[in-house]
Amino acid sequence: MNGRIPEDIIESLRQQADIVEIVAGYVTLKKQGQNYTGLCPFHQEKTPSFVVSPAKQIFHCFGCGKGGNVFTFLMEQEGLAFQEAAEKLALRYGIALPEKETTPAQKEQESRIKRLRQINQWAMELYEQALKSKIGTPGREYFSRRGLSSETIGQFHLGYAPDQWDFLTKELTAKGVSEQELLLLGLSVTSSRGTLVDKFRGRVMFPILDERDQVIGFGGRIIGEGQPKYLNSQETPLFHKGKGLYGLSLAKNAIRQQDQVIIMEGYMDVIAARQQGVANAVASLGTSLTVEQVKLLTRYTYRTLICYDGDSAGEAATLRGLDILDQQGCRVGVMRIPEGKDPDDFLKIKGKEAFIQLAEKAFSLFEYKFQLNMEKFDKEEMAGKVAIIQASLPELAKIKSPVARQGYITMMADTLHFPEPAIKDEVRRYFTGGQKKDKTAPARSPELKSQSSEELAQGIIIRCFLRDVRRQEAIEEAGGASLFGNPQARSLYQTLSALIMAGYVTLKEEDLVALIDRQEERQWLTGILLQESPPGDEERVFQDSLLTLRRQKVERQIKDKMAKLAAAERSGDNSAAKEIMIALSGLNIEKQKLKP
Ligand SMILES: [Zn+2]
Numbered sequence: 001m002n003g004r005i006p007e008d009i010i011e012s013l014r015q016q017a018d019i020v021e022i023v024a025g026y027v028t029l030k031k032q033g034q035n036y037t038g039l040c041p042f043h044q045e046k047t048p049s050f051v052v053s054p055a056k057q058i059f060h061c062f063g064c065g066k067g068g069n070v071f072t073f074l075m076e077q078e079g080l081a082f083q084e085a086a087e088k089l090a091l092r093y094g095i096a097l098p099e100k101e102t103t104p105a106q107k108e109q110e111s112r113i114k115r116l117r118q119i120n121q122w123a124m125e126l127y128e129q130a131l132k133s134k135i136g137t138p139g140r141e142y143f144s145r146r147g148l149s150s151e152t153i154g155q156f157h158l159g160y161a162p163d164q165w166d167f168l169t170k171e172l173t174a175k176g177v178s179e180q181e182l183l184l185l186g187l188s189v190t191s192s193r194g195t196l197v198d199k200f201r202g203r204v205m206f207p208i209l210d211e212r213d214q215v216i217g218f219g220g221r222i223i224g225e226g227q228p229k230y231l232n233s234q235e236t237p238l239f240h241k242g243k244g245l246y247g248l249s250l251a252k253n254a255i256r257q258q259d260q261v262i263i264m265e266g267y268m269d270v271i272a273a274r275q276q277g278v279a280n281a282v283a284s285l286g287t288s289l290t291v292e293q294v295k296l297l298t299r300y301t302y303r304t305l306i307c308y309d310g311d312s313a314g315e316a317a318t319l320r321g322l323d324i325l326d327q328q329g330c331r332v333g334v335m336r337i338p339e340g341k342d343p344d345d346f347l348k349i350k351g352k353e354a355f356i357q358l359a360e361k362a363f364s365l366f367e368y369k370f371q372l373n374m375e376k377f378d379k380e381e382m383a384g385k386v387a388i389i390q391a392s393l394p395e396l397a398k399i400k401s402p403v404a405r406q407g408y409i410t411m412m413a414d415t416l417h418f419p420e421p422a423i424k425d426e427v428r429r430y431f432t433g434g435q436k437k438d439k440t441a442p443a444r445s446p447e448l449k450s451q452s453s454e455e456l457a458q459g460i461i462i463r464c465f466l467r468d469v470r471r472q473e474a475i476e477e478a479g480g481a482s483l484f485g486n487p488q489a490r491s492l493y494q495t496l497s498a499l500i501m502a503g504y505v506t507l508k509e510e511d512l513v514a515l516i517d518r519q520e521e522r523q524w525l526t527g528i529l530l531q532e533s534p535p536g537d538e539e540r541v542f543q544d545s546l547l548t549l550r551r552q553k554v555e556r557q558i559k560d561k562m563a564k565l566a567a568a569e570r571s572g573d574n575s576a577a578k579e580i581m582i583a584l585s586g587l588n589i590e591k592q593k594l595k596p
Helices: 007-016 019-024 070-078 082-092 104-132 134-145 150-155 167-174 179-184 248-258 267-275 291-297 312-327 343-360 365-376 382-397 402-416 420-434 453-467 469-478 487-501 509-515 519-529 538-570 574-593
Strands: 030-032 035-038 050-053 058-061 159-161 188-190 196-198 203-209 215-222 230-232 261-264 281-283 303-307 331-334
Touching: 007 082, 019 035, 019 050, 019 058, 019 070, 058 519, 070 082, 104 134, 104 159, 104 167, 104 179, 104 203, 104 215, 134 159, 134 203, 150 267, 167 179, 167 196, 179 188, 179 196, 203 248, 248 267, 248 281, 261 267, 267 281, 267 343, 291 312, 303 312, 303 343, 312 331, 312 365, 331 365, 365 382, 365 402, 382 402, 382 420, 402 420, 453 469, 453 487, 453 519, 453 538, 469 487, 469 538, 487 509, 487 519, 509 519, 538 574
Parallel strands: 261 281, 261 303, 303 331
Antiparallel strands: 030 035, 035 050, 050 058, 159 203, 188 196, 203 215, 215 230
16 A cells, blocks of 8 residues: 555554544534534535544545545545655655655656656647648648638647658657557557558547646547548557546636636537636546546536437437536536537537527436437327336435425426326335335434445444454354345455454454445445444344345345246256255245345
């Protein structure tokens, strides 16, 4: 987990740094019982679900799930690497760090990267010059057809790759760039005759800059007909697909100021938007957003608008992007460009004001998915209406605010001309079918996600285990890791068991968070550490929870067998079906025995 800082220094940093003090530098905290609460800095919220525990030296957000210790907090909040977070803490608490030593290999790597950046910079300048010169006429004509001003062309460093075999290769070679470097950066390719030729020919060029204004790669669009229409840099030491965002270097200040970003599909969308005065737009380079891209964005804002093409490919990409944004705790809106137009056309015809109005009228995640369901089924027919409602329920269930949920139910009733009580019935059935409410559920820390009895039981088991590691025997006897239905809980239990095997006799909660490397595991752990077990005898609560997990495990096995049975019956494999049925009846007997 840690690079070059010795373990004992990390340890003393961890002991001296106070998480409440560090977090308070970013979040207004209020004391509540033993803990502090505040508005989560990692997602947008109105009521505090972010908890800091001074006793355990951990934080956890019950809204978005982020959690960890003082190092993790700084890393996430400031976008730092572990090393950098440690340096920051060392400075603050006056702890001396050993001099940073760079090995010769690291030094060589650094200068190699610097050199590659320089070559990309040269390439960008050569393409820009070509666009302005006589050979650049086709490129200039293209951009003027698209309505771009020379100011815009300059801002985005747009260029032109002449329709010649080795324009760039020749120029760069003259500057002393080697064949190997040209190939590595994907600027040149080897021809069938074995000579080096330009990768981009007869294309207008869009340099891709990172947020520090360094050229990391290029996109080239063919002028006129030809394939492929868009050609991007391959993976290089500087360019990694799915990591950068086009236009971020120009847009980042506007994104921060407006606390909002518009995510678009292509280069031209972003460029056209900026020329029309919409400065907070970026493009995802490729059709769907990645987690890395969203993390990059959340350094600037959590308020996101998706504005993709109105066609079906754009629609599918929008859906994937929405879920990723939602998972990362962003507030999302969807702009739908009318009549299947792309944003570039819309801006050109209707202008900035109309575009901003569209942004203000953006659909929420639920509204957007509801609209898509409306288009999928026949809303005039009764069966269609029911199908639309049912398809929308999983999305509705994700909405945490009861007021918002009620609002959407009314909206659905109005739109579909369907009685509201009937929709509510469907909703209720959906909720109770999924997870039963546990009556013995204790009063818990502020929590937005409602938890099933299984989730609660998994937390209780891990907490009891931590309090007394001798309970491992009982857990193993009941089924061990296979008891945990939640993958995070399961792998956490395995990690803990491994730690005990390695000789840890006690597992102190605050030390533990630092020992868990995997983010998901750690976030799950900080969550359960801040919850309280039901009142009453701890051993009894522990045993009850074990029973719950054993029952859930049998349920999972039954479900799995049922699916296998259906498959065997479909394929007409009678002997397999018979075997599965025997196993099923055994499982059902076991389930009966485990009744509470
Ligand atoms: Zn949060």
